[in-house]
Amino acid sequence: MTMKKLILAEKPSVARDIARILKADTQKKNYLEGKQYVVTWALGHLLGLKMPEDLNKDWQKWQSETLPMIPKFIGIKPLPKSRGQLATISQLVKRKDIDExxxxxxxxxxxxxxxxxxxxxxxxxxxxxxxWISSQTDKAVRDGFKNLKPAKNYDNLYESALARATADWLIGLNVTRALTVKYDDNLSAGRVQTPTLALVRQQEEKIEKFIPKKYFQINLTVDGQNASLVQKNQFEFTSRNQAEQKISELQKNVGQVKKVERKIKKQPAPTLYDLTDLQRDANQRYGYSAKKTLGLVQRLYEVHKTVSYPRTDSKYLSNDIKATLKERLNAIKRSSKKAEEILKKGAKVVKTSVFNDSKVSDHHALIPTEQVPDFAKYTNDEQRIYNLIVNRFLGIFAEPFKQEQITSHVYFGNEVFIFKGKKVLDLGWKQETEDTNGIVLKENQKIDSKFKIEEKLTIPPSPLSEASLLMQMEKFGLGTPATRAEIIEKLVNTQMMERVGNGLKVTPKGKQLLNLVNPELVSPKLTAKWEQQLENIALGKLKQQKFIQDIKQDTKKLVAEIKNSNQSYKDFSLTKKKCPDCDSFLKVKKTRDGELYVCSNQSCNYRRRKDAKVSNHRCPQCHKKMLLIEGKNGVYFRCKFDGTTEKPTDKKKKKMTKKEERRLLNKINQDDEPQESALALALKAALKD
Known part of the structure; x- marks a missing residue:
C-alpha cells in the first residue's frame, strides 16, 4: 500500500493551487488526490467556541442573575453549514493509506x-x-514541502490563539450581556473594540473643547516670497492695532540679511510595509477602508500570488531573503523601468538596515514575490495596492533623497524674518520632484520694508480617519494587523461609530457606552497589556492558564460594576411609532440596504423599511421607477409622480428560449419589410405572447 500525506489548506482556492503543484489532480467531492498527496480544505473557520446556551440551560435566557458566565471548559462546536466538510476531513484522516x-x-x-x-x-x-511559507508562489510551496516542520513547534502559537478566543468570549459575551440586560438595548463591548472606540471619542472631545482664537501675523515680502516675523508667542498680536504699532517700530530700521545657512539633508527610503502601514497609506491616498485594503492584498497573495503573506506586523526582512531579491526584481521589471535600472546596476541594497532577523517574527515585511504579474487580470484597485507594495520595495535599492536647505535670516533691528528655500540635489527613492527654490539672498544684503498684516484663526484638530486610527491602534497595541480592519467594521456595524466623509465619528449610542463600562476597559493600556501577554504566550514566556485565570477575574469585576452602576441610558434610536404586532415602540436600525423600523421588544420579530425603496418596477402610466411600500395593506408599488398603485405579482418574466430568439431575429431581418418596421411588429408579437 502506497502511503500518502493529507494536506489541510484554509480555503478551496489555496487547496487547488497546492494540489496542482503537488500533482494531486484527481477531483473528488471536497478534496483532490494524487499518487502521494490528498489535498482538502477548511472554509476559514469550520468550528467555533460553544455559546453559553450550549453549556448551561440557565444561560439560554439573557438575565442579570446568571452573570458572569464563567465555564470551567468551553469547548468547540461546528459552525452552520460546516458539517459536510468536517465529515470529509474526518473520513480522510481515518484512511489507512494516510500516515501524515x-x-x-x-x-x-x-x-x-x-x-x-x-x-x-x-x-x-x-x-x-x-x-510554513510567506508566499503562495509555486517555488515557495515546493520549498516549503521540502522543509516541513513538526506541528509541535507551533504549539505555543496555538495556545496564544486559543487564549485570545477564550478572552474575547469571557469579556465580550459577559460585558455585552450585562450592558444589554441592564439598559434594555443591544450594547456590544469588548476588550479591543471598546478602547478603539474611545480613541475616536478622545479626538472628538479635543475638537469639541476647541475654541478658535483670532490673531494677527506680520509678514515681510521679498521678491514675491513671504516670511513671517519670528515670535516667542504665536498670539502676541491679538488686534490689528497691535500689529500696526509693531510695523511702525520695524520701519525705523533698515532690513539686512545677517546670516545665510546652507545644509544638505538626506532622507533615506521609508521602511517596508507591514499590513497596518499599507492600510494607512491606502486610506490616505485612495480613501480605502482597512477592510477593503485587506481584501485586496489578500487577493494579490492568494489569487495572483504576486505579494508575500499580507497579515504581517514586521517592516523588515530576514537575511535569507537576500538570495531571492534578483528574482523578485526580474518579476517586476516588465512593468517597471526602475526595477530594470536596479538590475543593471547589480541589484545592490542601499537601505541595508532592512535586513534584521530579530525584527522578523512569523513573517517578513510585505514585498513582491517572484511571480510575474498579469495586469490584465487585475482590477484597478488591486493594481493600485500592488504598485504601492512594489514602489516601497524598490525604495530599498535607491539612494536617499538629498536636498539643500537654504535659510536666510533678515533682521530689522533685533527682530528677525526667516526665509526658507529648498533645492533637490538627488531625487533618490522619491518619484516626484519637490523642488521649491525660493529666493536666494546674500549676506549683508539690504531689504526693503514691505510688511503686510495677515489675520489668522487657529484651526481645530481633524477627526480621526481610518489611517490615523490604525496608527493609534498600532501605537497602543490594540489588536493585530490581521484583526484591526475587522474591529473597525464591527464598531460601524453595531452603530457605535459611523463614517462621515473620510473621518470617523462616535454615535450617541457609542458615547453612552463609553460611560457605562469600567474606565479600565475604555483605556487602551489594559488591552495593550493583554495583547503583550498573548504575544508572550506565543513565545513560550507565559502560560495560557495563568492568562485566562486573570481574564476570569477581570470579567467578574467588570460585570459586577455594570450590575451595581447607577448610570442612566437613553436609546436615541427609539421612536414614538408603535409595533403593529405587540404595541411596543419601534426603533430605527441602519443596514446596508437602508434604515429599518424594528420592534424594541426583543421577543418580537416585526420589522419594516423606514423609507420606501425605489424599485425597478416601472409605472404603467409615466414609466418611471415606482416605490415599494410596506404598510398596513401589505406590500405594494406606488408611483410618487402620479400616485398610481399596483400590487406585486409572483409571476416572473419567462426567459426567451433560443428558438424564440431566432424566430424574432428572422422577423426583424426579413426582406419584404411592410410599412411598419419589422422590429416594431416583432416586438408587438413578442409582447402579445
Missing part, C-alpha cells in the same frame, strides 16, 4: 487555530507536520 497530516492553513495565529480545532474535532492521531 500537513497543516497548510495561513501561517499565523488564526490559521493555526483553524487547523488545530479541526484536527481536534476529528480526533486526528497521526503524525502532524506544518507547512
Amino acid at each position: 497530516i500537513v497543516i497548510a492553513t495561513d501561517a499565523g495565529r488564526e490559521g493555526e487555530l483553524v487547523a488545530r480545532w479541526i484536527l481536534q474535532y476529528v480526533r486526528a492521531n497521526k503524525k502532524i507536520s506544518r507547512l
Whole structure:
C-alpha cells in the first residue's frame, strides 16, 4: 500500500493551487488526490467556541442573575453549514493509506487555530507536520514541502490563539450581556473594540473643547516670497492695532540679511510595509477602508500570488531573503523601468538596515514575490495596492533623497524674518520632484520694508480617519494587523461609530457606552497589556492558564460594576411609532440596504423599511421607477409622480428560449419589410405572447 500525506489548506482556492503543484489532480467531492498527496480544505473557520446556551440551560435566557458566565471548559462546536466538510476531513484522516497530516492553513495565529480545532474535532492521531511559507508562489510551496516542520513547534502559537478566543468570549459575551440586560438595548463591548472606540471619542472631545482664537501675523515680502516675523508667542498680536504699532517700530530700521545657512539633508527610503502601514497609506491616498485594503492584498497573495503573506506586523526582512531579491526584481521589471535600472546596476541594497532577523517574527515585511504579474487580470484597485507594495520595495535599492536647505535670516533691528528655500540635489527613492527654490539672498544684503498684516484663526484638530486610527491602534497595541480592519467594521456595524466623509465619528449610542463600562476597559493600556501577554504566550514566556485565570477575574469585576452602576441610558434610536404586532415602540436600525423600523421588544420579530425603496418596477402610466411600500395593506408599488398603485405579482418574466430568439431575429431581418418596421411588429408579437 502506497502511503500518502493529507494536506489541510484554509480555503478551496489555496487547496487547488497546492494540489496542482503537488500533482494531486484527481477531483473528488471536497478534496483532490494524487499518487502521494490528498489535498482538502477548511472554509476559514469550520468550528467555533460553544455559546453559553450550549453549556448551561440557565444561560439560554439573557438575565442579570446568571452573570458572569464563567465555564470551567468551553469547548468547540461546528459552525452552520460546516458539517459536510468536517465529515470529509474526518473520513480522510481515518484512511489507512494516510500516515501524515500537513497543516497548510495561513501561517499565523488564526490559521493555526483553524487547523488545530479541526484536527481536534476529528480526533486526528497521526503524525502532524506544518507547512510554513510567506508566499503562495509555486517555488515557495515546493520549498516549503521540502522543509516541513513538526506541528509541535507551533504549539505555543496555538495556545496564544486559543487564549485570545477564550478572552474575547469571557469579556465580550459577559460585558455585552450585562450592558444589554441592564439598559434594555443591544450594547456590544469588548476588550479591543471598546478602547478603539474611545480613541475616536478622545479626538472628538479635543475638537469639541476647541475654541478658535483670532490673531494677527506680520509678514515681510521679498521678491514675491513671504516670511513671517519670528515670535516667542504665536498670539502676541491679538488686534490689528497691535500689529500696526509693531510695523511702525520695524520701519525705523533698515532690513539686512545677517546670516545665510546652507545644509544638505538626506532622507533615506521609508521602511517596508507591514499590513497596518499599507492600510494607512491606502486610506490616505485612495480613501480605502482597512477592510477593503485587506481584501485586496489578500487577493494579490492568494489569487495572483504576486505579494508575500499580507497579515504581517514586521517592516523588515530576514537575511535569507537576500538570495531571492534578483528574482523578485526580474518579476517586476516588465512593468517597471526602475526595477530594470536596479538590475543593471547589480541589484545592490542601499537601505541595508532592512535586513534584521530579530525584527522578523512569523513573517517578513510585505514585498513582491517572484511571480510575474498579469495586469490584465487585475482590477484597478488591486493594481493600485500592488504598485504601492512594489514602489516601497524598490525604495530599498535607491539612494536617499538629498536636498539643500537654504535659510536666510533678515533682521530689522533685533527682530528677525526667516526665509526658507529648498533645492533637490538627488531625487533618490522619491518619484516626484519637490523642488521649491525660493529666493536666494546674500549676506549683508539690504531689504526693503514691505510688511503686510495677515489675520489668522487657529484651526481645530481633524477627526480621526481610518489611517490615523490604525496608527493609534498600532501605537497602543490594540489588536493585530490581521484583526484591526475587522474591529473597525464591527464598531460601524453595531452603530457605535459611523463614517462621515473620510473621518470617523462616535454615535450617541457609542458615547453612552463609553460611560457605562469600567474606565479600565475604555483605556487602551489594559488591552495593550493583554495583547503583550498573548504575544508572550506565543513565545513560550507565559502560560495560557495563568492568562485566562486573570481574564476570569477581570470579567467578574467588570460585570459586577455594570450590575451595581447607577448610570442612566437613553436609546436615541427609539421612536414614538408603535409595533403593529405587540404595541411596543419601534426603533430605527441602519443596514446596508437602508434604515429599518424594528420592534424594541426583543421577543418580537416585526420589522419594516423606514423609507420606501425605489424599485425597478416601472409605472404603467409615466414609466418611471415606482416605490415599494410596506404598510398596513401589505406590500405594494406606488408611483410618487402620479400616485398610481399596483400590487406585486409572483409571476416572473419567462426567459426567451433560443428558438424564440431566432424566430424574432428572422422577423426583424426579413426582406419584404411592410410599412411598419419589422422590429416594431416583432416586438408587438413578442409582447402579445
